[in-house]
Amino acid sequence: MCICVNCHYVDRCLTYNAVEYQHQQPHLTETPDFEPLEPTINVNIRNTPDAIEMEWDVVGCESFKEETGKWARLRPGELVPT
Numbered sequence: 001m002c003i004c005v006n007c008h009y010v011d012r013c014l015t016y017n018a019v020e021y022q023h024q025q026p027h028l029t030e031t032p033d034f035e036p037l038e039p040t041i042n043v044n045i046r047n048t049p050d051a052i053e054m055e056w057d058v059v060g061c062e063s064f065k066e067e068t069g070k071w072a073r074l075r076p077g078e079l080v081p082t
Helices: 014-022 070-074
Strands: 039-047 050-058
Touching: 014 050
Parallel strands: none
Antiparallel strands: 039 050
């Protein structure tokens, strides 16, 4: 799971914005202004009969500042990305 959903900077982060783009999801912000230090992204690739699927998850970041539920508060009623 992407650690960003519980990060204080999720709505300002350039890396999370790129992950949203890769998942073709709406951005929390169109103008992120926070560049995190040393984010680590896992990319899982799955071959299916119809397509190649890629899952991008930030699994580490030197700038991570825990704020449990931050993403959910920004998008009330939506399913939290896993």
